[in-house]
Amino acid sequence: MRRYNPADIEPKWQRQWDDAKIYQATEDADRPKTYVTAMFPYPSGSGLHVGHVRNYSITDTIARFHRQRGQNVLTTIGWDAFGLPAENYAIKTGVPPQQSTARNIASFKTQLQRLGMSYDWSREITTTDPKYYRWTQWIFLQLFKHGLAYQKESLQWWCPVCKTVLANEQVINGRCWRHEDTPAEKKWLKQWFFRITKYADQLLDGIGDLEWPAKIKAMQRNWIGKSKGAEIDFTVADSSETIQVFTTRPDTLYGATFMVLAPEHPQVPRLTAAANKAEVASYIKAAQSKSDVERMETEREKTGTPLGSYAINPATGQKIPVWTADYVLMDYGTGAIMGVPAHDERDNQFATKFGLPIARVYDPVKGDSPYGGEGKVKNSGEYNGMATHQMRERIVADLSARGVAREKTNYRMRDWLISRQRYWGAPIPIIHCPKDGAVPVPEADLPVTLPEISDYLPDGSGTSALGRAKGWVSVTCPSCGGPAKRETDTMDGYACSSWYYLRYTDPHNNRLAWDPAKANYWMPIDYYCGGDHAVSHLLYSRFWMRFFADQGWIERTRQEPVHRLVFNGYIYAHDGQKMSKSKGNVVDPLELVEQGYGADALRLYELFIAPYELDVAWDPGGIAGTYRFLNRVWMLAQEYLSVKNKNGPAAKSGADPVSRARSKAVKKVTDDLERLSFNTAVAALMEYVNELYRLKASGMDGQAWPEAVKDLARLVAPFAPHIAEELWQQLGYEGSVHVAGWPAWDENLLAANTLVLAVQLNGRVRAEITLPATAGEADAKTAALNNAKIKRLLGGKQPARIIYVPGRLVSLVVKD
RNA sequence: GGGCGAGUGGCGGAACCGGUAUACGCGGCGGACUUAAAAUCCGCUGGCCAUAACAGGCCUUGUGGGUUCGAGUCCCACCUCGCCCACCA
Numbered sequence: 051m052r053r054y055n056p057a058d059i060e061p062k063w064q065r066q067w068d069d070a071k072i073y074q075a076t077e078d079a080d081r082p083k084t085y086v087t088a089m090f091p092y093p094s095g096s097g098l099h100v101g102h103v104r105n106y107s108i109t110d111t112i113a114r115f116h117r118q119r120g121q122n123v124l125t126t127i128g129w130d131a132f133g134l135p136a137e138n139y140a141i142k143t144g145v146p147p148q149q150s151t152a153r154n155i156a157s158f159k160t161q162l163q164r165l166g167m168s169y170d171w172s173r174e175i176t177t178t179d180p181k182y183y184r185w186t187q188w189i190f191l192q193l194f195k196h197g198l199a200y201q202k203e204s205l206q207w208w209c210p211v212c213k214t215v216l217a218n219e220q221v222i223n224g225r226c227w228r229h230e231d232t233p234a235e236k237k238w239l240k241q242w243f244f245r246i247t248k249y250a251d252q253l254l255d256g257i258g259d260l261e262w263p264a265k266i267k268a269m270q271r272n273w274i275g276k277s278k279g280a281e282i283d284f285t286v287a288d289s290s291e292t293i294q295v296f297t298t299r300p301d302t303l304y305g306a307t308f309m310v311l312a313p314e315h316p317q318v319p320r321l322t323a324a325a326n327k328a329e330v331a332s333y334i335k336a337a338q339s340k341s342d343v344e345r346m347e348t349e350r351e352k353t354g355t356p357l358g359s360y361a362i363n364p365a366t367g368q369k370i371p372v373w374t375a376d377y378v379l380m381d382y383g384t385g386a387i388m389g390v391p392a393h394d395e396r397d398n399q400f401a402t403k404f405g406l407p408i409a410r411v412y413d414p415v416k417g418d419s420p421y422g423g424e425g426k427v428k429n430s431g432e433y434n435g436m437a438t439h440q441m442r443e444r445i446v447a448d449l450s451a452r453g454v455a456r457e458k459t460n461y462r463m464r465d466w467l468i469s470r471q472r473y474w475g476a477p478i479p480i481i482h483c484p485k486d487g488a489v490p491v492p493e494a495d496l497p498v499t500l501p502e503i504s505d506y507l508p509d510g511s512g513t514s515a516l517g518r519a520k521g522w523v524s525v526t527c528p529s530c531g532g533p534a535k536r537e538t539d540t541m542d543g544y545a546c547s548s549w550y551y552l553r554y555t556d557p558h559n560n561r562l563a564w565d566p567a568k569a570n571y572w573m574p575i576d577y578y579c580g581g582d583h584a585v586s587h588l589l590y591s592r593f594w595m596r597f598f599a600d601q602g603w604i605e606r607t608r609q610e611p612v613h614r615l616v617f618n619g620y621i622y623a624h625d626g627q628k629m630s631k632s633k634g635n636v637v638d639p640l641e642l643v644e645q646g647y648g649a650d651a652l653r654l655y656e657l658f659i660a661p662y663e664l665d666v667a668w669d670p671g672g673i674a675g676t677y678r679f680l681n682r683v684w685m686l687a688q689e690y691l692s693v694k695n696k697n698g699p700a701a702k703s704g705a706d707p708v709s710r711a712r713s714k715a716v717k718k719v720t721d722d723l724e725r726l727s728f729n730t731a732v733a734a735l736m737e738y739v740n741e742l743y744r745l746k747a748s749g750m751d752g753q754a755w756p757e758a759v760k761d762l763a764r765l766v767a768p769f770a771p772h773i774a775e776e777l778w779q780q781l782g783y784e785g786s787v788h789v790a791g792w793p794a795w796d797e798n799l800l801a802a803n804t805l806v807l808a809v810q811l812n813g814r815v816r817a818e819i820t821l822p823a824t825a826g827e828a829d830a831k832t833a834a835l836n837n838a839k840i841k842r843l844l845g846g847k848q849p850a851r852i853i854y855v856p857g858r859l860v861s862l863v864v865k866d
Numbered sequence: 867g868g869g870c871g872a873g874u875g876g877c878g879g880a881a882c883c884g885g886u887a888u889a890c891g892c893g894g895c896g897g898a899c900u901u902a903a904a905a906u907c908c909g910c911u912g913g914c915c916a917u918a919a920c921a922g923g924c925c926u927u928g929u930g931g932g933u934u935c936g937a938g939u940c941c942c943a944c945c946u947c948g949c950c951c952a953c954c955a
Contacts, residue, residue, distance in 0.1 A: 264870070272868095275951095378953080394955070461954095655891095672891075812935070818886075853936085858885050
């Protein structure tokens with residue numbers, strides 16, 4: 051009898067699947083499609099990680115399940131290969147990123163192939179391939195043409211270590227996402243942006259329809275940060291200036307007793323009285339010397355200084371002092387606020403510290419804090435007695451009529467800053483001409499290929515290493531033919547990843563980025579599996595898809611790229627810490643495979659370890675359990691084969707315990723896979739196998755056995771594809787188990803032939819009764835009352851109520 | 867401060883609609899096989915009380931209350947932990 055040895059069967063089937071091309075996907079209008087893909091990886095030098103394996107096992111199990119059920123499945127992989135690690139490695143070692151990236155991809159690919167993922171490898175793409183980034187550049191040109199890519203001089207986040215600007219999405223608590231110990235700085239630079247804010251409302255409205263985890267949806271809503279309110283003009287006393295503020299609470303205008311401008315606000319110098327000049331100048335200097343990390347500290351005590359000028363509250367007509375303070379941010383709204391200390395906690399802290407008047411203008415609803423809530427208006431002239439929300443609309447209308455206010459919606463989200471002063475990215479296809487300005491590279495000249503250079507270090511002044519590639523930079527202007535220079539910034543890697551899932555649908559097209567017919571067939575992605583990029587990548591992709599829909603390159607109904615987002619949890623080391631080389635706690639998945647557990651046991655374990663969405667710590671002993679299970683599956687089949695070969699296949703049967711166990715397992719595994727409950731699906735497989743062994747031990751492995759073993763192979767296939775395929779072949783079935791259909795269950799067999807009911811007495815389980823399956827409510831009640839133990843406990847009393855729950859229990863209620 | 871989520875055996879977790887809490891696995895204990903070990907197989911494994919044994923009783927899903935014949939599940943309050951956002955006016 052053959053022993054279960056994964057090393058004997060796994061590489062063999064991997065080769066055969068590859069040769070037979072059974073996972074190649076083709077558009078087929080007659081078959082329903084399922085598009086399943088994982089967020090494509092960055093091919094790092096440290097190789098595949100158990101976290102990757104979890105993510106790809108989930109993806110592949112979903113893909114295989116749908117393929118077996120007859121869906122036309124597209125699942126594939128690509129490489130998100132531009133980015134800093136490869137460039138930093140080049141700076142350190144001199145190895146060109148082109149080379150190290152190719153090497154890393156080759157190694158990732160070998161490792162993934164060893165895990166037996168059912169990718170259509172003919173669709174593999176790499177973002178650093180000029181054949182790919184040609185189209186990323188083409189999309190840039192289309193955005194430019196439609197006014198959605200533009201250049202702007204602005205104050206931007208800058209990482210002093212990376213020597214590049216960062217997108218807002220790449221700054222975490224004022225620090226670079228790659229260098230958590232280095233505070234990011236701010237620099238004034240001319241940068242390229244994508245106008246994502248144009249789609250702010252659409253992106254926000256679309257969130258409601260997504261089948262995504264609530265948490266991710268909330269994060270996107272938060273990020274967009276829409277707030278409705280009003281802009282109100284305050285005139286400055288004895289001056290022609292007005293100060294504009296943004297507020298979400300115009301109903302508290304009567305309570306505005308001061309104003310605050312951000313230290314960077316352009317009106318500050320003009321509004322500073324001569325007597326206050328020195329104070330104000332030194333305050334601004336102090337504020338600017340603080341890092342942004344410090345300025346964002348919420349627990350800090352409020353600071354500020356008066357400008358010495360006064361504004362007129364347009365509601366009360368009173369003169370109120372104008373201050374500058376760094377708790378007001380230049381980035382948001384107008385960079386100036388009206389201070390309402392009675393109803394805003396921050397303004398209250400400020401007024402309390404500096405002795406400014408505090409005027410209450412509404413009584414909060416009972417039990418509510420006075421800050422930020424609703425209530426009944428007072429001390430507000432003609433508006434007294436109104437509800438705050440009512441006054442909010444009224445006063446904006448009234449002030450608008452006077453021309454001193456207007457409705458205004460603000461967003462927290464900024465335009466997407468995409469230029470990077472780094473070498474290893476897709477060049478921005480723009481030529482700067484002294485005469486014609488920024489001129490797009492003609493589409494026919496794409497791609498703008500990255501030149502090979504020898505020194506990758508950015509010069510730190512805001513120009514990438516590309517600036518030194520003189521022969522590449524100097525070109526003629528496509529518009530006037532005069533001397534001009536190429537843009538030396540490259541695009542943020544997120545640009546490359548915002549459309550790759552479309553390229554998967556048509557990866558070799560050299561005429562178009564994708565054929566809309568193909569994209570419309572496959573899109574949207576039905577299951578998108580990943581554990582990162584909750585805002586960034588997923589928001590950028592939603593933005594680009596809307597633009598593509600506007601251009602007619604994808605159907606409007608498919609503009610949401612991701613139908614169902616499968617956001618998996620993180621795997622920590624055994625000690626609960628993040629795995630890292632320096633801590634020496636990294637688990638190498640391929641090592642486990644080579645140790646003899648095999649890819650099947652590893653994949654199965656990563657699905658079994660916990661629900662997919664939960665973070666888990668790696669249990670080093672766990673994989674032995676799934677290996678043991680596969681071994682039991684193997685032995686069960688081998689024992690069956692040794693008997694079968696002697697006696698020949700036996701006939702089928704009907705309502706026997708083996709068929710019951712099979713039906714039960716098929717239903718449970720199917721249900722669990724439909725709701726992505728992989729851990730319980732694996733548990734159901736284990737129960738099925740345990741039950742088959744029990745039935746065999748009691749001599750029940752007769753008529754229905756062949757079907758039971760056959761379906762075992764088909765049920766195991768999405769989780770442990772190699773052993774399933776091997777057993778399928780050994781059992782003598784034709785073709786691949788992975789396209790052999792999904793087993794069906796017989797609903798009639800699910801009910802057991804005896805009924806076991808619990809009997810509760812005042813809510814406590816006191817006895818168990820066994821009845822024929824045909825027993826009805828009356829039989830159950832009689833049996834419960836006649837049960838010896840229940841009789842004893844009742845002691846002659848009659849239950850006041852009897853509740854019968856079919857198939858579950860009889861509940862007796864006795865009153866004392 | 868705001869938002870989201872989670873607290874169940876020694877551990878990962880199950881219980882999908884309110885219906886016999888602790889499925890499945892890891893670990894542990896005992897046994898079979900073996901010169902021995904590994905592997906494999908079989909049995910036991912929430913706590914306390916009780917018993918020669920069988921039986922039996924009580925407690926238990928973070929804490930306290932509530933609704934219900936019945937609550938891990940629903941409601942209220944609280945505690946703890948995790949993640950995300952955060953002087954956003």
